[in-house]
Amino acid sequence: MDLRELIEATKNSSKEQILGRIENVLKILEKEKKDDLAIIQPKNSLIVVGDLHGDLESLIFILENSNFFGTKDKIIFLGDYGDRGEYSAEVYYLLLTLKENFPGRVFLLRGNHEFPKGLEVYPHDLPFWLAKKYKSEEVYERIKEFWSYLYASALVEEKYLFVHGGIPVDLSSIEELRNASKLHPEKSFLEEILWNDPDEIENFLPSPRGAGNVFGKSVTEKVLKMVKAKTLIRSHEPVGIRVNHSGLVLTISSTKVYGTCAAYLKINLEEETKNAFELAKLASRF
Numbered sequence: 001m002d003l004r005e006l007i008e009a010t011k012n013s014s015k016e017q018i019l020g021r022i023e024n025v026l027k028i029l030e031k032e033k034k035d036d037l038a039i040i041q042p043k044n045s046l047i048v049v050g051d052l053h054g055d056l057e058s059l060i061f062i063l064e065n066s067n068f069f070g071t072k073d074k075i076i077f078l079g080d081y082g083d084r085g086e087y088s089a090e091v092y093y094l095l096l097t098l099k100e101n102f103p104g105r106v107f108l109l110r111g112n113h114e115f116p117k118g119l120e121v122y123p124h125d126l127p128f129w130l131a132k133k134y135k136s137e138e139v140y141e142r143i144k145e146f147w148s149y150l151y152a153s154a155l156v157e158e159k160y161l162f163v164h165g166g167i168p169v170d171l172s173s174i175e176e177l178r179n180a181s182k183l184h185p186e187k188s189f190l191e192e193i194l195w196n197d198p199d200e201i202e203n204f205l206p207s208p209r210g211a212g213n214v215f216g217k218s219v220t221e222k223v224l225k226m227v228k229a230k231t232l233i234r235s236h237e238p239v240g241i242r243v244n245h246s247g248l249v250l251t252i253s254s255t256k257v258y259g260t261c262a263a264y265l266k267i268n269l270e271e272e273t274k275n276a277f278e279l280a281k282l283a284s285r286f
Contacts, residue, residue, distance in 0.1 A: 006098075018093050019139060022143065029149040049078065050078050050235035050254040051078070051111065056090045059094060074106070075106055076154060077106075078162060079110050080112065081095060086129065110150035164236055166197055169192065177193075202218050221248065231247075232248060240252075250280060
């Protein structure tokens, strides 16, 4: 499968086809996923994609310009696949197809728009876009099931930690990252992974979003040391590219639905670990 074939299949996809994709991907994830923390091997390069929010055009641009189909590179998506963009259904179909065809190269994280029960987001227009394209409410119900199979975080050991939002401020072990979903809602780890934001404060404060916290440099330093990583890479904010905490945190957004610039990143995992300032210089803005 090449990119042009994938685009054509995505635009012409039917209810039966997307339900089949979901079923196949669930089977893949059932075998692959041991817990909430994906371990990515430090081989080849890794393409990093932030929030998409139904922006099919940006997703296609990234796949084409990163040469994903012409290499053995891996790709990680940091969550928030639907809502806000009118091609939310198509973005889901394309991502499911990628995971089905390249299971060992595609990593899908959970964002706050792939919410668990009790952390619903508003507005939430994904059900509308799915029903409009596929003339069915069943697709949305299966998509919600798919969310529960997504990783909460990913780690390239000794190098990079990936989440959608941020790191839990009271995290005391890597096991709590691995079991974030199982511990929800009794513990706030999953909520904070999906909702937290970094800021230039020392410790942490309650988030003005109404869920999660705003975390400071001391939290970042503590957690990176705990999981044996050097740089945190996350999304969740429509900023294009931003650096926080003296180069320990990189924020990346890959959607233009807010009218802002978008970006993606390609990291050579076999090279020395880069801080957020160095990664920001490597980012492809569009």
